[in-house]
Amino acid sequence: MSGSRARRVNSGDTLKDIAVLKLFAYPGERSEMQRHLSRSVTFEPEVREVVQEILTNVEERGDAALFEYTERFQGFKPGEITVSPEEIREAYRTADRDFIAILEETYGNITAFHKLEAEKSFFYEGENRVILGQRVTPLERVMLYVPGGKAAYPSSLLMNVVPARVAGVNEIFLTTPCDADGKVSPHILAAAHVAGVDMIYKFGGAQAVAAFAFGTENVPKVDKITGPGNKYVALAKKEVFGHVSIDSIAGPSEVVVIADKSAEPEFIVLDLFAQSEHDPDASSVLITDSVELAGAVGKLAGEMVHTMERGDIIEQAFRANGAIVLTKDIREACAVSNMIAPEHLELHVRDSWEILPDLKHAGAIFMGNYSCESVGDYFAGPNHTLPTNGTARFFSALSVRDFIKHTSIISYPKEQLAAAGEKIARFADYEGLQAHAEAVRVRLRKLDR
Numbered sequence: 001m002s003g004s005r006a007r008r009v010n011s012g013d014t015l016k017d018i019a020v021l022k023l024f025a026y027p028g029e030r031s032e033m034q035r036h037l038s039r040s041v042t043f044e045p046e047v048r049e050v051v052q053e054i055l056t057n058v059e060e061r062g063d064a065a066l067f068e069y070t071e072r073f074q075g076f077k078p079g080e081i082t083v084s085p086e087e088i089r090e091a092y093r094t095a096d097r098d099f100i101a102i103l104e105e106t107y108g109n110i111t112a113f114h115k116l117e118a119e120k121s122f123f124y125e126g127e128n129r130v131i132l133g134q135r136v137t138p139l140e141r142v143m144l145y146v147p148g149g150k151a152a153y154p155s156s157l158l159m160n161v162v163p164a165r166v167a168g169v170n171e172i173f174l175t176t177p178c179d180a181d182g183k184v185s186p187h188i189l190a191a192a193h194v195a196g197v198d199m200i201y202k203f204g205g206a207q208a209v210a211a212f213a214f215g216t217e218n219v220p221k222v223d224k225i226t227g228p229g230n231k232y233v234a235l236a237k238k239e240v241f242g243h244v245s246i247d248s249i250a251g252p253s254e255v256v257v258i259a260d261k262s263a264e265p266e267f268i269v270l271d272l273f274a275q276s277e278h279d280p281d282a283s284s285v286l287i288t289d290s291v292e293l294a295g296a297v298g299k300l301a302g303e304m305v306h307t308m309e310r311g312d313i314i315e316q317a318f319r320a321n322g323a324i325v326l327t328k329d330i331r332e333a334c335a336v337s338n339m340i341a342p343e344h345l346e347l348h349v350r351d352s353w354e355i356l357p358d359l360k361h362a363g364a365i366f367m368g369n370y371s372c373e374s375v376g377d378y379f380a381g382p383n384h385t386l387p388t389n390g391t392a393r394f395f396s397a398l399s400v401r402d403f404i405k406h407t408s409i410i411s412y413p414k415e416q417l418a419a420a421g422e423k424i425a426r427f428a429d430y431e432g433l434q435a436h437a438e439a440v441r442v443r444l445r446k447l448d449r
Contacts, residue, residue, distance in 0.1 A: 075180035091189030113381030145227030177204025
């Protein structure tokens with residue numbers, strides 16, 4: 001950010017050291033801020049072309065196409081396409097015991113939270129012995145995608161497996177990319193053992209999504225596909241929706257921090273870094289009513305970024321998608337956050353519960369200076385698979401509800417049809433649907449005999 005804009009916000013030199021984060025004064029620079037922070041689920045034409053080719057080939061040629069793409073993109077020529085139970089047990093047995101203890105405690109935390117989401121079927125009886133209800137049943141088969149290319153994420157495995165298991169899904173399949181030797185990350189295998197999953201396929205990318213969406217000779221067709229992945233995986237999920245259900249089309253990670261003058265600058269800087277180290281397309285935004293805090297965070301970020309192992313990625317993300325937004329007060333800061341509808345929202349303010357009612361759109365909200373986003377990513381219990389790209393306006397975190405179906409149950413005795421049947425038939429008449437009306441009236445005539 002240039003010093004000239006900083007001085008338009010504040011005539012002093014408080015903000016002159018902000019370099020890696022763009023600075024915006026709200027609402028004066030609202031349109032410029034919106035352009036800079038604009039996020040959408042779009043894919044480049046070349047990505048669309050590649051994904052469409054993969055989907056078509058796998059649908060038409062099954063395993064032959066799946067194996068060809070696996071060899072091309074993963075360097076692995078499939079022989080055995082699943083991880084053996086022995087490999088899974090061995091990864092668990094040889095893993096660091098402290099890591100296993102953390103995985104097991106995390107699994108327990110996530111399970112305890114998701115059990116509270118479980119829904120029950122219900123039925124009630126109305127007049128004339130009418131029985132109405134809703135039956136809740138789990139999906140039968142799901143595929144959970146676990147990234148395993150540049151990095152392995154056992155946390156994502158747990159976050160996807162737990163709600164499916166709590167929902168009662170009978171068949172849970174995992175797929176994750178293996179290396180050229182056909183090996184899967186031992187951390188992922190250890191987490192799978194903790195979660196009780198023993199069917200792990202070695203495929204990644206759009207070809208894996210296609211295989212489970214359409215089914216092949218050796219890969220089962222499933223009812224739903226969940227889990228994060230790169231843009232090829234995300235687009236493939238979008239394209240197969242309708243053949244299967246999906247959780248969401250995930251974009252790059254996002255965090256918004258709302259902070260007042262009481263906040264600790266170093267906490268904020270590291271929380272912004274934590275999101276931006278994922279990806280150069282990640283977005284990290286501070287919204288504050290304190291010029292002093294804005295200056296301190298901007299300066300500290302510039303000083304610390306090159307001390308981070310993934311500092312180059314963080315700086316790329318900051319310059320492309322990072323921002324500090326100055327508002328007149330915290331209520332206005334809440335309005336800006338609602339406009340962004342972030343995946344993660346942290347509240348570094350004196351009383352985070354006081355402003356909670358003003359916050360309408362966020363995937364997850366972290367309350368107070370010590371509730372950092374990392375707590376939610378790994379350990380607390382609520383799911384870390386969250387809506388991105390502003391879709392928190394209408395989407396929710398992954399949950400047990402993603403793995404169940406609701407079926408309406410209607411039992412209408414003849415006494416009630418006699419009482420209400422002509423109203424139903426006349427409703428159908430108004431819509432011009434004769435057969436609908438006659439389906440009722442034939443029954444009414446039968447009752448009159």
